[in-house]
Amino acid sequence: xxxxxxxxxxxxxxxxxxxxxxxxxxxxxxxxxxxxxxxxxxxxxxxxxxx
Numbered sequence: 001x002x003x004x005x006x007x008x009x010x011x012x013x014x015x016x017x018x019x020x021x022x023x024x025x026x027x028x029x030x031x032x033x034x035x036x037x038x039x040x041x042x043x044x045x046x047x048x049x050x051x
Contacts, residue, residue: 003031003042015040 006016017023021033021040033040 004012004014009016017033018035021035024032024034026032031042033042
């Protein structure tokens with residue numbers, strides 16, 4: 001699964017992933033980060049990625 005780097009996220013105007021966030025991979029298209037009680041969902045659409 002491809003995930004954007006923080007540099008790529010910044011270029012697209014997205015919030016960077018902080019090093020203290022807990023990362024949980026739900027399945028091959030969904031990643032969730034937790035920052036304390038805050039949930040930061042990140043969706044990966046593998047059907048649109050070109051390899």
